Amino acid sequence: MGTGFDSIAEQVLGMAKTKGSLQAEVFLLDSQELTIEVAEKRLENLKLAQERGLGLRIVDNRRLGYAFTADLSPGSLEKVVDSALHNAQMVEQDPFWELPRPCDTYPELVTFDEKTFDAPIENKMELARQMETAARSYDKRVTITEKAVYQDSKYRVLIYNNRGVQVNYRGSYCGGYIVVVGQENGDSQTGFGMQFELFYHNLDPAKIGQEAGRKAIRMLGAQRIPSGVMPVVLDPHSVTSFMGVLQFAFSAEAVLKGKSFLQGLEGQTVASPLLTLVDDGTLDGGLGSSPFDGEGNPTSETMLLQNGKLSGFLHNGYTAKKMGACSTGNGVRNSYKMLPEVGTTNLYIKKGDLDPQEILQDIERGLLITDVMGIHTANPISGDFSIGASGILIENGRLTSPVKGVAVAGNLRNFLQDIDAVGNDLTFFAGKGAPTLRLKSLAVSGA
Amino acid sequence: MNKKEMAEILKKALGYGAEFAEVFWEHKETTAIGCEENKIERINSGIDEGVGVRVIYGDSTAYAFTNEVTLERLLEVAEIAGQAAQQKSPPQSPLDFTTPKPQAEFPVLISPADVDVEKKVQVIMDANEAARQTDPRVRQVSVSYGDVRQNVLIANSEGVYVEDLRTRTRLSVNAIAVEGSVVQTGFHSVGQVTGFELLRENDPAEIGRKAAQRAVLMLSAKCAPSGKMPVVMAGSAGGTMVHEACGHGLEADLVQKHLSVYGGKKGQMVASPEISVLDDGTLPKRFGSIRYDDEGCPGQKTVLINKGVLEEYLYDYQTARREKRASTGNGRRESYQMRPIPRMRNTYIKPGKADPEKIIRETGEGLLVTAMGGGQVNTTTGDYVFEVAEGYLIEDGKVKRPVRGATLTGNGPETLRMIGQVGNDLGFTIGICGKEGQGVPVSDAQPTIAIKELIIGGTGNIRTCQKR
Structure with missing residues (x-):
């Protein structure tokens, strides 16, 4: 996989040079993915994917140009260079565009698990079946399997630029998830479980399945409750849903464009002193870990909230230069079709010291939220959210x-400040991790 | 790719006993331009090409794709997909390809490929300037333009052979208005299955102004109330509610897996008799319109609910095959990287006879929704949510102050039964609908309707939200 990538990269950089571009960067990605979906013990879907492509970023006279292609034949490579240069002509000049220079050191990380790909496909199918068996045998009211899915992927990333950056790495992940339905007295409720890991041997299909079964069963007979303001406890998965919106406010790009409610508050206490939020691209075994980001800058551990105090933002090369900071290695790019944008690697809330049970103890009347719906409608700019919930x-x-x-x-903003208990149950869901959190009070609308 | 090569790949894919094989080739050219902070920040253009091979045996599907488009590699991929069937090869008859006749055509007057980047940039700047000039409180404007030219070639072992070029153009504007410490946003977008004429028919400046006006309006809005109340959805509000409360639950894959509250209810009353719901892929220019779906089945008009009675689900090839019936032309996929699944096209509630103003007047007290944002549904329980992007309180039968920050939540089948009067208007909005990680362009609409009660997730009457 990825054979000849270095020569393709050099070829494209050479072409860009003859056409007059000052700075040029080639991003090459080659990936393979396997997905197995099982339901009612039967193989329902098997998917094998193979994808590769090239993205070219150039800075020509302080103008940024980008183009991509999945076709790596010489004719297409020539076309991609022309498109990037042509696109740059129409873009406004910006003195902060500059491609990275090479670094002396990059974090040394294990990002690839050979064993995932040594395992035969039958074992992986069996793993999906084990998830299903565990979920279905958790309780006889678990009657439908929407799907039990095993998935793994391996990829190679290569970044070359004409300022001397020449880096590449191999990454992989594996995991599974299951969605089941519990039924009783005409009521149906869904439950899910998931686990994604770097190492195949860490996968625990029985645990994934039981989790799904437990979640479906405990929701049977759910009713609406009257409206009110009450203490709310969020389980780790619900917290990570909120983090998906919250992360936007920590992006230096949002700050620069006046889109972050945290703008200008560096060094100030913006959250409960119980809250410490970190983005760590070097986390051991983390699914978002890599030696360098999507533009070749080394990844790092970035403290965002330290005991409630705003201690930093996430940067790519551009935002760092514009704000006079250093790149935090958060120029994230999931595809050759995209420019590197400010994004998260492994974003997590540090665990506290309370057992989730203890967190409930002094609540007279409140709500444990286990599932949220429509979180994508929350407004990351104003910070307003109004979403569906169950629990x-x-x-x-x-x-x-x-x-x-x-x-x-x-x-x-209030959400961050109203946190008055943090659990010791930090759990990761792919690239995001959180413990159970309690909010002093939240408006709950019901019947 | 040509017919002969397609036939060869299909033959290879069928070689291990599969009952059905299909090749989907795609060549897609895209342009995306973004303007932020008053300047063109990025222009990204690219070419994506790839092939997906699908094989069905019994209830199992194997799917393999590659973007290394050589016949040799594709035969390999076909073999990988085909081998999953793990049977002895049955006798094969040679393929006789035919092309089904489309039910609608979507002419492109100005292909985006023939429009200079300069011209595209100009419409973006027009929208940007108009938005900024709307009101001094407009602080930030983002404009994004996108066009797609997707060439597809679909061939399957049942002899279907379809070539199609799909052209889509879209412009959207996001505005941020600030007053004191209050920040609000407004959004507006247009999109069609046409070329650049979209922006001749829709003035870019007007799109910018609409987004800006919404952001500014929301500055003066009060917090939405909390709890149950009657709701009127204006015809201009779009169709997120029908899409979530009803559409997804009628997708045949979910129905067949017993994951829908609408399962087993064909022929039954599931909605008020005033309600008819359609999913129509043949509407001129609409963002969800298709000549063919991504399995080569012609796009068509499907009546889902007729005067309250559930008549039909949305089928793709595989779900139709299970019931030994025909597909409804709803087999869609995001790209060659995905297998097709039942998806909506343009989904709407059929207009009735009532005067929208009368509906509001007779509602008396409640919430008027004039723009909907995103939504989500759990089809198993039928519980759904959708965002109110613009809303007003109705007091004494009159439209009063604007409200902000509310999600409405309800249960699909309950909501359909609670719809009272149905207006004589209809307004479409566009969106990218997500399911199983695949995004496809859709549009949805409804006339002005009155709903007896929904839960409004505001903060207004519980505590103030002024402090921000």
Whole structure:
């Protein structure tokens, strides 16, 4: 895989040079993916994917140009160079565009697991079946499997630019997820479980399945509750859903464009002192870990909130130069079709010291949120959110009855400040991790 | 790629006993231009090409794709997909390709390929300037333009052979307005299955102004209330509600897997008798319109609910095959990298006879939704949410102050039964609908309708949201 990538990269850089471009960067990606979907023990879908492509970024007279191609034949390479140069002509000049220079050191990380690809496909199919068996045998009311999925991927990334950066690495991941339905008295509820890992031997199909079964069953008979303001506990998965919106406010790009509600608050306390938020592209075994980012800058551990204090933003090369900072290695690019944008690697909230059970203890009446719906409608710029939620009612420190179809609303600024308990159960869902959190109060709209 | 090569690949894919094989070739040229902070920040153009091979045996599907488009590599891919069938090869009859007749044509007057980047940049700057000039409180404007020319070639072992060129053009504007410490956003977009004429028919400046006006309006809005109340959805609001509350639950894959509240209800009353729901791929220019779906089946008009009675689900090839019936032309995919699944096209509630103003007047007290944003549904429970991008309180039968920050939540089948009057208007909005990680362009619409009650997820009457 990726054979001849270095010569393709050099060829394209050579062509860019003869056409007068000052700075040029080639990003090459070659990836393979396997997906196995099982339902009712039967193989439902098998998918094998192979993709490769090239993205060319140039800075010509302080103008940025970009073009990509999946076709790596000489004619197409020539065309991609012409397109990038042509596109740059129409872009406004910007003195902060500059491609990275090489670094002396890059973090040394394990990002590839050979064993994932030594395992025969039958084992992987069996792994999906084991997830299903675990979910279905968790309780006899678990009656439908939407799907039990095994997935793995391997890829090679190569970045060459004409300022001396010549880096490449191999990465892989594997994992599984399952969605099941529990049924009782005409009510149907869904539950899911997932685990994605760097190492194949860390996968625990029984645990993934049981988690899904448990989640479906505990929601059976869910009812609406009356509206009110109440303490709310969020399980780790729900917290990571909120982090997906929150991360935007920590992007230096959003700050520069006046789109972050955290703009100008560096060094100030913007969140509960219990909250420490980190983005770490060098995290051991992390799914978002890599030695360098999508433009070849080394990744790093970046403290965003330290005990509630805003201590930094996420940067790519451009935002760093414009704000007089250093790149944090967050120029993320998932595809050769995209420019590197400010993004997260492994974003997580550090764990606290409370057991999730202890967090519920002194709540007289509140809501444990286990699932949110429509989080993509939250507004990362204003911080306003109003989303659907379901979960379990907390009464006198104990989980009592399941709750569905409510909406919770507020603003992310208050959300950060209202956190008054942090659990010790930090759990990762691919590139995001969180422990259980408790919010002092949140508006819950119901029947 | 030609017919002979396609036939060869299909033959290879069928060699291990599969019952069905299909080749989907795609060549896609895209342009994306973004303007932020008053300047063209990026122009990205590219070419993507690849082939997906699908094989079906029993209820199992194997799918393999590659973007290394050589016959040799494709035969390899076909073999990988085909081998999953793991049977002895049955006798094969030679393929006799035919092309089904499309039910609609979507002429492109100005191909985006023939328009200079300069011209594309100009419409973006027009939208940007108009948005900024709307009001001094408009602080930031992002404009994004995109066009796609997707060439596809679809051939399958049942003899279907389809060539199609799909052209789509889109412009969207996001505006941010600031007053004191209050920040609000406004969004507006247009998109069609046409070429650059989209921006002759729709003034880019007007699109910019609409986004800006919405952001500015929301500055003066109060927090939405919390709890149950009657809701009127204006005809201009788009169709996110029908898309979520009804459309997804009628997709045959979900129905067959018992994952839909609408399963097993064909022939039954599932909605108020005022309600008819259609999914139509043949509407001129609409963002979800298709000559053919991504399995080579002609796009068509499908009546899903007729006067309250559930008549039809949305089928692709495989779900139709299971029920030994014909596809409804809803087999769509994001790209050659994905297998097709049942997806919506242009989904809407058929207009009725009521005067929209009368509907509002007779509602008395409630919430008027004039623009919807995104939404989501759990088809198993039928619970859905959608975002109100612009809304007003109705007091005493009159439209009063604007409200912001609310999601509406309800249950699909419950909502369909609670719809009262149906207006004589209809307004489409566009979107990219996501399912199983695949995004496809769709549009949706509804006339002005009154719903007895929905849950409004605001903060207004519980605590103030002024502090921001």
